[in-house]
Amino acid sequence: MILSSEGPSALRVRTTSIDVDTASGMSGLLDLLPTEAPVSWLRRGEGLVGWGIAAQVHTSGSTRFSDAAKWWAETTAQADITDEVQEPGSGLVCFGAFAFADEPGESTLVVPQVIVGRRGDLAWVTTVGDVAPTLARREPPAPPKGVVFSDGALDSERWMGVVADAVARINAGDLEKVVLARDLLATASEPIDVRWPLRQLAASYPTCWTFHVDGLFGATPELLVRRERGLVTSRVLAGTIRRTGDDSRDLALAAMLAHSSKDLEEHEYAVRSVAESLEPYCSSMNVPETPFVLHLPNVLHLATDVAGVIRDTDDVSSLQLAEALHPSAAVGGTPTPVARELITEIEGMDRGRYAAPVGWMDASGDGEWGIALRSGLLDGDTVRLFAGCGIVGDSDPAAELAESQAKFVPVRDALAPGPAPTS
Template identity: 60%
Template structure:
């Protein structure tokens, strides 16, 4: 995958709103997800109790089409260009922060978003902080424009209503028809048209009561603490896959490809993990995914480190082959720019990328929206964390309905019935969180 060419900041017709942010250290306020208030759109990026959450809206950027990443980064730069910031903590993720979620495909009808919450609470390395952000056209001085007071932690919020009765139905393509699509894809791979393609399917969940996203997040985090529990603009889930993380000039990416379902029997699961680690089909699929990440990062890095073999990542419902790729950045580049360069990886699209994307457009039968696109956050230094939006659902305009997504890597020798079963396993986190 070729690296995107440098893109200068475009001139704007009128000034962007003035961003004004203040970050202070606070005492431990309790679980981050317990701080999210009712009635406000929740933002979340939390793993094992650490991360950031937010609510309210200071600024929002929406972009579409092939230039969605560049337009979002330009908008973020414009907001920061006139920003007034007082950061008393100085950790990654303090100061003004934008949560983001991007459409998978250039032609998707779904808009991509960068949102700056009015309130952000973070926890990392034994420290907690609170950031409040406002916008205005101008401000006379830092003393007058910094929001205040900002001392003290927000209170823990009560649990929302319990989940209602949930009914599930096939989405754009029925289960039998999706098996047939997988069979067609396998035939194309075995004819040598491509090495791998990832095919996704959706499932519609209808709840008897409005879905409380805060409750979804809490249940996902409790059941899958090793994943990143996220919520941005109605897209909510628990992803095990870190697309890219940056801190100063260090970059890391976790690649997952190759999956087997857990049984709940520890001895049997250990045997299954061993078989996964020896599976030529799964190892081949994983190698494609790792190679695509390394090729995308190489133009930006002075050096990269790739382990010789993957490890088996044990999650509550499945196990994955996993590889952590790390590197040192050659230049100052934002985490969002790297997410653009890495998207779409072989783990969610296939190899070669162009051939896999064309086959997805031809046979998948649905618009993925922001499923399998980058989701995460970045700060004013450009550092951030971007996962791949997996194990997730989209809450639409109707709060009773959630569209769930799952996908599987198809290579030579893939069995359509086994892939359907794998997709069902990947629906489990959201199904359980919904109470289904």
Template identity: 65%
Template sequence: MSLSDPLQPGSAVPAPQLVVRSQRVEGVAAALMDHLPETGGLAWVRRGDGHVGWGVAARLDVAGSNRFAEAQAWWKELTANAVVRDEIGVPGSGLVCFGSFGFTDTDASELVVPEVIVGRRGGITWVTTISGASSLAAPPELTTYEPEPVGAVAFADGARSGTAWSGIVADAVKRITNGELDKVVLARDLIAISPNPIDLRWPLRRLASAYPNCWTFSVDGLIGATPELLVRREKGLITSRVLAGTIRRTGDDAHDLALAASLARSSKDLEEHEYAVRSVADALKPHCKSMNVPETPFVLHLPNVMHLASDVAGVAANGASALGLAAALHPSAAICGTPTDVARDVIGEIEGMPRGRFSGPVGWMDAAGDGEWCIALRCGQADPDDPTRMRLFAGAGIVAGSDPEAELAETNAKLVPMRDALGD
């Protein structure tokens, strides 16, 4: 079955009929995150624009090898049956879903349509209300909230200690040297333990403030600020930002400029980056009339690290939605490896932990199929059974020239955003 094919009768959860209205609101100065209630908040914010939502008007939980196709079929049915009055008319107004997909076929994935969405784009703020077909909910009076600080957080090893994880990296390098594969991305986790239940709005606000150029997200307890845009589709233009190759910042501007120059010349990092760009370009090519694939990457400067980055762009050649494009791209070499199937098997064999939705697609989509899906990086998953705990995640791309201790240091740098966001 292709990504655009409908499901066979009876193979998907029936989609409800919804009534949707988007209306402009004036005089709203508060940041989008400030409107989130204590529980059940959804968020997608970059540079102050984006969406936040709450409540559940419709939801699809899905897993398995057909999960992307099932999600697309459900969304297609939902949008076809919805009654929409959209007074804004921009990507992200009207009927919108938030979503998060697991790294593997067996990991849980979901699409969520909130009851209320507050959106902002280009200086315009709007409220979307979504309800069942029998009624049209009145737009709520927007309220701002102040989250509780998390408190003094302790951190503990997750599935493996740093030393044990370095040993896994050494194993992977040996496999690459022996010719089993070219690259594999290995992840590790860290457990954050708070003395109080963690109010997710606290780290979300801090992430959005500290990393404005990243996409700060919250979907079903998975929160983070990711720098990597898997794919955006907007009015026929497809874009993807590929990151691979990382170096930690020191805080000394002159030294960091020298480090950026060394990163741009690093054969190990350039090799890792080339694999990632090639996998994205190959996956998008069938969906594009024309493409622009940069020959050389630029250095993306973030507060904690610097990455080699390339922006791949294309003109859409078919009706593939943003989610359909994300499905075609996942898993890319940037979060899995090369060749993909071999790397995925190696990850399953030696990584030693379930990733869940870490490194899977996370994002949003509207009724036109436009939207943004990023890779869930620099993130943490709230423990559904213990509100005082979260799993934090980081990974590193391993190639023949990788040094285990350097890769461990890279993961420590990538854990900094979530560690700092949870602190006082």
């Protein structure tokens, strides 16, 4: 269902090259963002940022992806596009964030008035309509003030009870795996400038994708799908252990994780669900037999990169692939329909856009969509933080609680006052 849309029916789009130094440095692109409707998708200092709203659509329900895709197809067909760069992410681009469940929740695609991109030695600016972009460092954001944290929908004890309930159902044969999430509330004494946590996250987690769309922000380590010139990739994460900060101890933990039957089982479900979802769209695929250990500042993950070649890029966009993949076993469970029903029954909260696709797409259908993990939803002076854990038959509620607390760390730390990262 399309809830609303705005913007002219025909967009005038112009992309030109700019000096790469304008968009250099770890926080260089973020330094360009004003406070007006900023969006971002960055990794290792490269990617896209934008601001202003040239057009936008809001969708909901079971047709939220297809309705958004239809709106995008109509928008790109009517647009007047001049693109001197011809790279994925140049020309007309939308940013999107989708609801996890059919109901409740609202999804959106937004076309910024200005988009600045960087890819290797290339940098560009795209304008939509008659705007003159300011490509200069903005006044830095102020840190959040007086932030206090409080329980979300469930406190720790009640959430561990929910985990124990799920373990019992798994051992009774109802399902194989379910991902259970919890939330945490952060309240400041004044409205929070989202550019502050974005800078902190980009500096602290450079190998993750730092994103912001319509109040949803974070640094996700999990790429749901990338479509680029006919090639498709998906990074699957499932199986997690908290880091200690001691290098030798963390290496031992990495070895333990790589041989953990519980975590390998959880990971296998997630990889299998992604491979099965992509297979109908691919002429060939590469699915590694064993995962690698991804080292992040706060946690270690079992990870697998699944790759494939799309049969027909004219028929299948990156957004359609994201819809086909959502929700994978990494954020839902196995079997997926049973897991989703259990999540609705016992999780005790509305996920909103948490653990759903977030990212961007260009007019050709190329794009990158991550899973909105290590994320928070900003509303004025309040941020709702999210974390989730994969539950299988031998999961321990206390250990899962500790894992969830580790997954709160990126956004929680990003809201702390301190020196702002510089480019």
